[in-house]
Amino acid sequence: MDFFGQQQQAKNRSLFLLILFAAAMLFLAAVVNGIGSLIGFALGQSSSPLELNPYALFITGLFWFIIFCGCFFRWLDVRGGGDRLAKHFRAEQVISTSRVRADNQLINVVSEMAVAASVVQPNIWVMRREPSVNAFVLGSASEPALVVTQGCLDTLDRDELKAVVAHEMGHIVQGDLQINMRLLIVMGGLMAITEVGHGMGGNDPHSENLMAGVGKVLCLFGGMCVFLGTVIRSAFSRKREFLADASAVQFTRNPDALAVALHKIQSGREDRCLNSLFGEELAHLCFQIPRVRSVLGRVLATHPPIKDRIHAIDPHFAVKHRARQKEVKKQQWQRSQQNSSAGARSQSIAGTVPGLVGADSVNAEPSDLANIGAVATFSGLSERLELMLPDAASWLTAIFALFASNEVAQRRQYVNSIAFAYDKPFAAKVEKLLNDIGPNLQQEKLAVIEHVAPKLKTKVKPENRMRLLKNLEKMVELEGESSIENYAALQLIRRLLDADFPVLTQKVDVGQNNESQKNARQKSSADLETKMALLLSLMVEASGNSPERLDAEYSRVLKCYTQKTIERRSSSEPGVLEDMQVAFQVLNAQPLATRELFVNHCREIAHADFYTNRNEWIVLNLFAASLGLDDQPLQSAA
Amino acid sequence: MSASAILLVLLIAFLGFAAIVYNKLVAQKNQFKNAFSQIDVQLQRRYELIPNLVEVARGYMKHENETLVGVTEARNTASEKAKAAAAAPDDAGLVGALAGAEKSLAGAMGRLNVVMEAYPDLKADQQMQDLASELTTTDNRVAYARQAYSDAVMRYNTYREQFPANILAGAFSFKEADLFELEDKSHAEPVRVSFA
Numbered sequence: 001m002d003f004f005g006q007q008q009q010a011k012n013r014s015l016f017l018l019i020l021f022a023a024a025m026l027f028l029a030a031v032v033n034g035i036g037s038l039i040g041f042a043l044g045q046s047s048s049p050l051e052l053n054p055y056a057l058f059i060t061g062l063f064w065f066i067i068f069c070g071c072f073f074r075w076l077d078v079r080g081g082g083d084r085l086a087k088h089f090r091a092e093q094v095i096s097t098s099r100v101r102a103d104n105q106l107i108n109v110v111s112e113m114a115v116a117a118s119v120v121q122p123n124i125w126v127m128r129r130e131p132s133v134n135a136f137v138l139g140s141a142s143e144p145a146l147v148v149t150q151g152c153l154d155t156l157d158r159d160e161l162k163a164v165v166a167h168e169m170g171h172i173v174q175g176d177l178q179i180n181m182r183l184l185i186v187m188g189g190l191m192a193i194t195e196v197g198h199g200m201g202g203n204d205p206h207s208e209n210l211m212a213g214v215g216k217v218l219c220l221f222g223g224m225c226v227f228l229g230t231v232i233r234s235a236f237s238r239k240r241e242f243l244a245d246a247s248a249v250q251f252t253r254n255p256d257a258l259a260v261a262l263h264k265i266q267s268g269r270e271d272r273c274l275n276s277l278f279g280e281e282l283a284h285l286c287f288q289i290p291r292v293r294s295v296l297g298r299v300l301a302t303h304p305p306i307k308d309r310i311h312a313i314d315p316h317f318a319v320k321h322r323a324r325q326k327e328v329k330k331q332q333w334q335r336s337q338q339n340s341s342a343g344a345r346s347q348s349i350a351g352t353v354p355g356l357v358g359a360d361s362v363n364a365e366p367s368d369l370a371n372i373g374a375v376a377t378f379s380g381l382s383e384r385l386e387l388m389l390p391d392a393a394s395w396l397t398a399i400f401a402l403f404a405s406n407e408v409a410q411r412r413q414y415v416n417s418i419a420f421a422y423d424k425p426f427a428a429k430v431e432k433l434l435n436d437i438g439p440n441l442q443q444e445k446l447a448v449i450e451h452v453a454p455k456l457k458t459k460v461k462p463e464n465r466m467r468l469l470k471n472l473e474k475m476v477e478l479e480g481e482s483s484i485e486n487y488a489a490l491q492l493i494r495r496l497l498d499a500d501f502p503v504l505t506q507k508v509d510v511g512q513n514n515e516s517q518k519n520a521r522q523k524s525s526a527d528l529e530t531k532m533a534l535l536l537s538l539m540v541e542a543s544g545n546s547p548e549r550l551d552a553e554y555s556r557v558l559k560c561y562t563q564k565t566i567e568r569r570s571s572s573e574p575g576v577l578e579d580m581q582v583a584f585q586v587l588n589a590q591p592l593a594t595r596e597l598f599v600n601h602c603r604e605i606a607h608a609d610f611y612t613n614r615n616e617w618i619v620l621n622l623f624a625a626s627l628g629l630d631d632q633p634l635q636s637a638a
Numbered sequence: 639m640s641a642s643a644i645l646l647v648l649l650i651a652f653l654g655f656a657a658i659v660y661n662k663l664v665a666q667k668n669q670f671k672n673a674f675s676q677i678d679v680q681l682q683r684r685y686e687l688i689p690n691l692v693e694v695a696r697g698y699m700k701h702e703n704e705t706l707v708g709v710t711e712a713r714n715t716a717s718e719k720a721k722a723a724a725a726a727p728d729d730a731g732l733v734g735a736l737a738g739a740e741k742s743l744a745g746a747m748g749r750l751n752v753v754m755e756a757y758p759d760l761k762a763d764q765q766m767q768d769l770a771s772e773l774t775t776t777d778n779r780v781a782y783a784r785q786a787y788s789d790a791v792m793r794y795n796t797y798r799e800q801f802p803a804n805i806l807a808g809a810f811s812f813k814e815a816d817l818f819e820l821e822d823k824s825h826a827e828p829v830r831v832s833f834a
Contacts, residue, residue, distance in 0.1 A: 108775035115676060116782035118669075118790075253785065 013179045013236065020235060021186050024228040025067070029060045031224070063193060063221065070192025074185045082139020083123055085184075089138075089278050091125035091147045102153045109162045110146060116251040117169035122146040126153065129600070132275055133265050136285035137168045141177050149274070156261055163248050163258035164287055170247025176240055180285055183233060187281045190229040194222030226280065233284045234300040241303050242312055249313065259310050259317045262288065266306045395452040395459075396468075397429045399493065402445050403476050403486060414475065421471050445489050446618060453496035465497045484538065485615070487577055488622040495625060528590075531583035532598065533558055533566040535623065538580065539602045541570060542615040557605055584626040595627045659803050663812050666797055670790035670815055677783040678724040681740075684776045685717040688747075691769050695750070698760035702753050705746075712746040715739045730816040791815040 036056020041049040077085050086093070094103045107124060114121040122137065122144040130149035133156065138145045146168055152161060171177065197218030200211050249255045265288050273279055273289040283289055284302040298305075310317050400418055411434065419427035460468065472493070476486050540554045554568045569576060587595060602623055606616040692706050699706070716739035723729070723736040754760055761767075794815055798807045806812075 104771070108771075108778075112775060112778045112782050115680065115779045116786055118673060118676065118786050250789070251782070251785075 010175055010178050014182055016235070017179065017182055017186065017232070020232045024190070024225075024232060025064060027228065028063060028067075028221075028225065032056055032060045032063065032221070066192050066196055067189040067225070069189075070195070071185050071189030074188030077188075078181045078185055081143050082137070082145025083125075083143075085138040086123075086125040086145045086147050089127070089147065089282065090129070090276065091127045094124045094126055105158060106148060106153060106161065109158065109165055113162060113165045113169050113251055116166070117173050117247070119169055119172050120144065122172075124148070126150060127274075127276065129604070130274060130276060132273065133164075133261075133268065133288070134273055135164050135168055135287040136282060137171055137177060138181070138285070139177065140181070141172055141175065144172055144177065155264060155268070159252075159254060159257035160261035160264070163252050163254065163261050166248035166251040167244045167258065167287055169251060170244035171240070173247055174240065174243055176244070179236065183236065183284055184281065186232060187229045187284075190225040191222070191281060193218055193225050197222050230300050233302050236284070236302075238302070238304045241309065245309055245313060255313050259313045260321070262306050262310050262313075263317070263321060265290070266310075394429075394433070395456050397426070397433050398448060398452055399456070399468075399472070400430050400475070401433045402448060402489060403472065417475060421474070445485065446492060446621070449489060449492050449496065453493050457497050460497075469494060469497065484542075484577070484580075484622070485618055487580075488618050491622060491625060528586060529562045529564065530566055531586045532561050534569055534576070534579055534583050535587070535598075535602070536561075536605070537568040537570070538576075539605050539616070539619055539623070540568070542606070542613070542619040543608075544613060544615060553605070553608065557601070560601065587627055592628075599624050599627060656806060660806050660810065663794075663798065663803055663807060663810075666790070666794040667812060667815075670787060670794050673783070673787040673790040675724055677780065677787055678720055680776060680779045680783045681720045682717070684773065684780065685713055685720070687769060687773050687776060688713045688743075691766070691773065692750075694763060694766050694769060695754065695760060698757050698763070699753065705749050705753050709743075709746040709750050712739070712743040716743045733816055788817050791817055 033052060033056045036053035036059065037046065037049055037051060040046040040051065040053040040056075046053065077088050083093070094106060096107055103126070106126070110124050111121055120142060122139075123146070125145055125147045127147060127149045131151045131154075132149055133151045135146065135148045135152055138147060146165065148161075148165075152164060156164065171180070197215045197220075200215030200218065201209075245258060248258050252258070268290075273283050273286045286303070288306060289301060289303045290306075303309075314320070403414075411431075415427050415431045415434075418430055456468075457465070469490075473490065476490065536557050537554055540550055540557065543550070543553070545553070551568060555565070558566065569579075587598065599620075602620055606620050688709065692709055695702075696706055716736070719732070719736040719739040723732040726732055797803050798812055798814065
């Protein structure tokens, strides 16, 4: 390592940054003064458009003052060390006494990589509310703090996590921390104007008063400053990312893991590097930024495109990866074949979809947070389904078979009513399917629906779809089992078939509808609280714990919304489903951000025991879908 | 300007250049020494874990005293050798002795693992599982420390042999550094404590 060269380089870079920052400030002053002079000229206060306007000079000074204050406060943070910064960015420190498996793994991985890179072991922080996959280092090389998102822990396996951590260690070894921290200070200053604008109410489109008007103008100039910051940031070489990748490979001696991690990020759905407020500030520190679509965005990006990075690691990665995946699929397929021929069908399906049957598959890793795992293994299940249900007729039978009861007498009745609604041969088919693989199908209700319904949609005409749904609904009602699970299943079918009439509404119409709609109109906060409380209690209940623990957990999460105590309700009570629908209606009237927050909170509740079981998964999906947040990443194969 | 002045300037320039090269040699030598001490730190950590592991295992296996004693002895030898080698990392003989002791420790641990297969209760013990995962990550760390050491040694050796550093290295006896390698590749594998 050439320390002298590096120190010189760092000095040069810092000088360059300073020059750019000064240029940005002058540019800002020129713009403000230009506008001021023009306005002055237009109002006839000055004789020429080039004459300086004293107000504009004052405003320039004010802006500079705000920016310098922003820089100063951020500088205080930076000087306080990496840990203080990490706390500022709302991360939680991971301590070595943690009993959570994923945390322990992270600690082990970081200490291994610190040894490999011969750097000081950094303190480890996790952004718990951050589903995106990212990581960055803060502080100085002698006291670094490594921040990892929860998404990293959930999505990546041990080797991939190691590669990501090694990349960050690479930044430490290269001596990038200093310049990165200085960039952070500059960004903090340039964003200060926007923050002041927001503080004055500039981001609220409804407020009309003078304060908000000034705030809006500030936001406008703040936006320009942020853009200047982006330009400054882009001037710092993207080569450092390639170098850090190279270091990561040197430390792990495992180029594949890094390439796979990058590939996973690339195929993910995230389009921001961090979902948190600080995304813009932290972009230059992050492990990755997602695909940038606009040309300008690409020119100003802080990181090279992921595709290029993968290419630099291994030019033939795509080909190899595809081959490997095929191999894995083949093996899964063979395994499931063997299992089913041994007559242990239910176990085999349970084995292929660990996320979905969580409650039954105890041997699945408790830290494995289901969702991604479920998607990854879904392909194996859909192949099996393809075999079990080859044509359109069998898809239909499968859909009906899903809702049959397991008790003989009730099942008899169910089949009879199908025979009544359609014809006898069809009912016989359903019965046969039930006898053959009924329990398996029902265990995988949602997965089967996700597989079958899109195909049905292409085969069945819209008006027939309606009939199909109505019939299904009647069947479920006859069955007398209006559980959340069935409700969720029906909702999913409805969504996937694109049929737009609400399921099970009749009951609401007859029942407490009048009152509830009035409530919905009032949108009183008390009402909203009870609705949320209902949804929360359902969410909490899905974890399947003992009643005492449920009560404790419920009161814990309820505190986030209200001081009042609202009794916990159970899904087995009569009428809960109707109330749930009303709750959805009420919540749907709320702004998108509120709903997003609520669903995210629910997701946290589901993950509170670091394990999402099948019921939790179903309820979570139902909430997300019913609140118009279908595109949430937790949505599986669809 | 007279010829002597030019000569003087050239001499000073030459000495300055030599000093830079010499300093770089020293820096690199210290770097690989430091890297070796990192291996030693991790090895010591492992040597501390093994007695705990043996203690927990002793509670379950009453009749396997011989194996446990074997592990303890191998661990003690390796620990001593590691201390000796850490004091003088450029002594190839001591490093070789450490590699040998490590080899016999790995063998003893391997036997212990085989024996442990017969005690499902032991494998299910929470403390044992914690120790096992601790041991695994320490093994990884030993491997990474060794890798970092090899990298440092390679950088040092390459620089030492290149012109013009090779002249200074000869004059000031910068010895060639040894890679820390286990002779038998089968024992280079980490100790495996599996709890399937």
